[in-house]
Amino acid sequence: MSGADRPIVRVEGLVRNYQLGEVTVHALRGVDLTVYPGEFIAIMGASGSGKSTFMNLVGCLDRPTRGRYLLDGEDVSGLEGDRLAAIRNRKIGFVFQGFNLLPRTTALENVELPLLYGGVGASERHRRSLECLRAVGLAGREHHQPTQLSGGQQQRVAIARALVNNPALVMADEPTGNLDSRTSLEVMDLLQDLNSRGMTIVLVTHEPDISRFASRIVRFRDGRVAEDAAHDPLSAHQVLLAMPPESDDDTAT
Amino acid sequence: MDTLVLVRVAARSLAQRKLRSFLAALGLVVGVASVVTMVSAGQAAKAQVSRQIEGLGTNLLLVTPGAVVGSGVRSGAGGKLNLSLTDVEAIRGDCPSAAVACPTVRASVPLAYANRNWSAMIQGCSPEYLQIRSWSLASGAPFGAEAVRSASKVCLLGQAVAERLFPDEDAVGKSVRIRKLIFRVLGVLEEKGQSASGQDQDDIVLAPFTTVQRAIRGVTYIDSILVSAVAPDRIEAAREEIQAVLRRRHKLASGGPDDFTVRSQSELGEMANQAASIMTLLLGGIASVSLLVGGIGIMNIMLVTVTERTREIGVRMAVGARGRDIMLQFLAEAVTICLLGGLPGAALGWLGAAGVASSFGWPMVLEAKSFALALGFSTATGVFFGIYPAWRASRLDPVEALRYE
Numbered sequence A: 001m002s003g004a005d006r007p008i009v010r011v012e013g014l015v016r017n018y019q020l021g022e023v024t025v026h027a028l029r030g031v032d033l034t035v036y037p038g039e040f041i042a043i044m045g046a047s048g049s050g051k052s053t054f055m056n057l058v059g060c061l062d063r064p065t066r067g068r069y070l071l072d073g074e075d076v077s078g079l080e081g082d083r084l085a086a087i088r089n090r091k092i093g094f095v096f097q098g099f100n101l102l103p104r105t106t107a108l109e110n111v112e113l114p115l116l117y118g119g120v121g122a123s124e125r126h127r128r129s130l131e132c133l134r135a136v137g138l139a140g141r142e143h144h145q146p147t148q149l150s151g152g153q154q155q156r157v158a159i160a161r162a163l164v165n166n167p168a169l170v171m172a173d174e175p176t177g178n179l180d181s182r183t184s185l186e187v188m189d190l191l192q193d194l195n196s197r198g199m200t201i202v203l204v205t206h207e208p209d210i211s212r213f214a215s216r217i218v219r220f221r222d223g224r225v226a227e228d229a230a231h232d233p234l235s236a237h238q239v240l241l242a243m244p245p246e247s248d249d250d251t252a253t
Numbered sequence B: 001m002d003t004l005v006l007v008r009v010a011a012r013s014l015a016q017r018k019l020r021s022f023l024a025a026l027g028l029v030v031g032v033a034s035v036v037t038m039v040s041a042g043q044a045a046k047a048q049v050s051r052q053i054e055g056l057g058t059n060l061l062l063v064t065p066g067a068v069v070g071s072g073v074r075s076g077a078g079g080k081l082n083l084s085l086t087d088v089e090a091i092r093g094d095c096p097s098a099a100v101a102c103p104t105v106r107a108s109v110p111l112a113y114a115n116r117n118w119s120a121m122i123q124g125c126s127p128e129y130l131q132i133r134s135w136s137l138a139s140g141a142p143f144g145a146e147a148v149r150s151a152s153k154v155c156l157l158g159q160a161v162a163e164r165l166f167p168d169e170d171a172v173g174k175s176v177r178i179r180k181l182i183f184r185v186l187g188v189l190e191e192k193g194q195s196a197s198g199q200d201q202d203d204i205v206l207a208p209f210t211t212v213q214r215a216i217r218g219v220t221y222i223d224s225i226l227v228s229a230v231a232p233d234r235i236e237a238a239r240e241e242i243q244a245v246l247r248r249r250h251k252l253a254s255g256g257p258d259d260f261t262v263r264s265q266s267e268l269g270e271m272a273n274q275a276a277s278i279m280t281l282l283l284g285g286i287a288s289v290s291l292l293v294g295g296i297g298i299m300n301i302m303l304v305t306v307t308e309r310t311r312e313i314g315v316r317m318a319v320g321a322r323g324r325d326i327m328l329q330f331l332a333e334a335v336t337i338c339l340l341g342g343l344p345g346a347a348l349g350w351l352g353a354a355g356v357a358s359s360f361g362w363p364m365v366l367e368a369k370s371f372a373l374a375l376g377f378s379t380a381t382g383v384f385f386g387i388y389p390a391w392r393a394s395r396l397d398p399v400e401a402l403r404y405e
Helices: A051-058 A081-091 A107-117 A122-135 A151-163 A181-196 A236-242 B003-015 B018-055 B085-094 B128-132 B145-149 B159-165 B209-217 B232-249 B265-308 B310-318 B323-360 B368-394 B398-403
Strands: A009-020 A023-035 A040-044 A066-071 A092-095 A169-173 A201-204 A216-221 A224-230 B060-065 B098-113 B116-125 B137-140 B154-157 B175-178 B181-189 B204-208 B224-229 B260-264
Touching: A009 A051, A023 A051, A023 A224, A040 A051, A040 A181, A051 A066, A051 A169, A051 A201, A081 A092, A081 A107, A081 B310, A081 B323, A092 A151, A107 A122, A107 A151, A107 B310, A122 A151, A151 A169, A151 A181, A169 A181, A181 A201, A181 A236, B003 B018, B003 B323, B018 B265, B018 B323, B018 B368, B060 B232, B060 B265, B085 B098, B085 B224, B085 B232, B098 B128, B098 B159, B098 B209, B098 B232, B116 B128, B116 B159, B116 B209, B128 B224, B145 B209, B154 B159, B154 B175, B159 B181, B159 B204, B181 B204, B204 B209, B224 B232, B232 B260, B260 B265, B265 B310, B265 B323, B265 B368, B310 B323, B310 B398, B323 B368
Parallel strands: A040 A201, A040 A216, A092 A169, A169 A201, B116 B204, B154 B181
Antiparallel strands: A009 A023, A009 A066, A216 A224, B060 B224, B060 B260, B098 B116, B098 B175, B098 B224, B137 B181, B154 B204, B175 B181
16 A cells, blocks of 8 residues: 555554542553555554554544544544544544434435534535445435345445545444445445545454454554454455355355 | 623624524513513503593582591491482582482382393483483483473383393384383484493483482482592582581581592592502512523523633633723623524513403503613513623733633
8 A cells, every 4th residue: 555654543542440439440441443545454452452442542432541642643632522523523434333314314324424523515415425335335225214225235324324524544443343244245335345445543443353354453452452464364255255256144145 | 882782792692602592581571471471460550440430420429328447447337327419419409529429229120121031220210310320312302301300201222231131123112011111212322331430431320319219229319429520620619518518417516427439430430540559560560570480591691601701701801801891791692692582572561461351341542652661671570580690701911811711
């Protein structure tokens, strides 16, 4: 990948403690990590390893107790609520395990949501959202509500929503957790496709099957980075092609 | 986010919970309806009062015997019989601010014509009375100074009296019996309606005061003097002049209390208006209790809504909604429910007020103001009771909200 000079994410000595009554929980105990543009990085770890906390901090949903966080060159570690919201709006796209689409709201309106808060005008909002829905293969479903879409389609809407603001970084938190294996592969294929066009993706997962599609794997243990290694990614597209068509679909290759 | 989007989002979210929104709005319908009914009915009552005060006459001053002590309590209650015709003449002569003055003497008398009889107040007065009271005749002609001088047995009938005694014939020129005396009817007065104190002003007979003094009451004094000032801004001057003239005529020592009372129309109006205002305030206060209850319902429903939609709030925050955006969204929702309830409530309330006014015969004025008031009340209720739930929503932590099941 090109342009490896300025990192998208640079964290130094990131610490996050929670106060649960009398007890202090050390969720992150000093994490250093750098993510360069165009990387597809998988964050792995058991529950309690700190990967979710890390993801919340990198996603600007939470603030570190100590340490520095530069997102796309901007120090965001000390920002308060509304400034963080603006950063999330402009720089980060979220894809969640549970899709998290607004119920009884069309696919198009769901995708428009970040633009709405970004103050983009109606016609521009419309145009860009339609474009993103087309890009994730949902042309013609713009006016379907989440309940009228399959799980895979819902996750595609969520991905379109993550992309619509042209973010510097897409955060995908267990994006295949609620999907069957074939649909999971399709979603991973889509993410790989986006990555091949230069989008930086941080994937949080506990499934080794999913992390093999990333180009770098970071393992968390006890609030620290235990392992950080480049990885030769498997092509989701190839795996899909190798699958028997309309398979009975209980073995995930 | 622009207002249009806010309203659309609010409307959709309300449409998703139709029954609940309807019930919450219903509370506002009742609340706003009762406030609008009470306030509009109060305004109508006030309009009626000022109409009656105006009907009393123009720039009117009333002189009665007895002094005012303290805050309007009259000592002797008119028991002092110290006003006379010469007092009237002195006012006419020596008070430049008084345009006309008219002595009055009253008595309650039985009336009869053919086989019908009735009982009414007979008001003895001079010809100026009609001018002072801005009262005109429906038919016939008034009596003149000559009738007063000669104490003629002539009279003018009020509408109510004319209807009782002459239901299907013209009263003018007929003779009625008052006590044992025969009076000739010179004319019939125009309808005047109720007075501020609720009396039927048309249930009256006017006659020369000399006739009433001698033939009916058998007295030489007069009950009161009606004075009309030359202009509204001369009423106070007229009062001072009257006081000076009467004090001199009654030979009162300077510094001592008056042995008479001069009250102006504006004072009478003020008293009645004040009573109507207090009534309006009281009724409005009682009605706003139901608005308060409606508002608490809104607050309750908004708190439930915020809790139910914690996850949605989390998603909105994740994609960039600021606290302010979330707050505005829920505030818009609360205000929308309130307006949905408030507008039909205002219409209903106005109908109610119109019903109250028509049953009492008050003038009902459809004012844009009362609708603006209802609109304002609804919005204020929405903001007041919606702000806490909206604030709670805006203060949610995005991480917690996204994790909420």
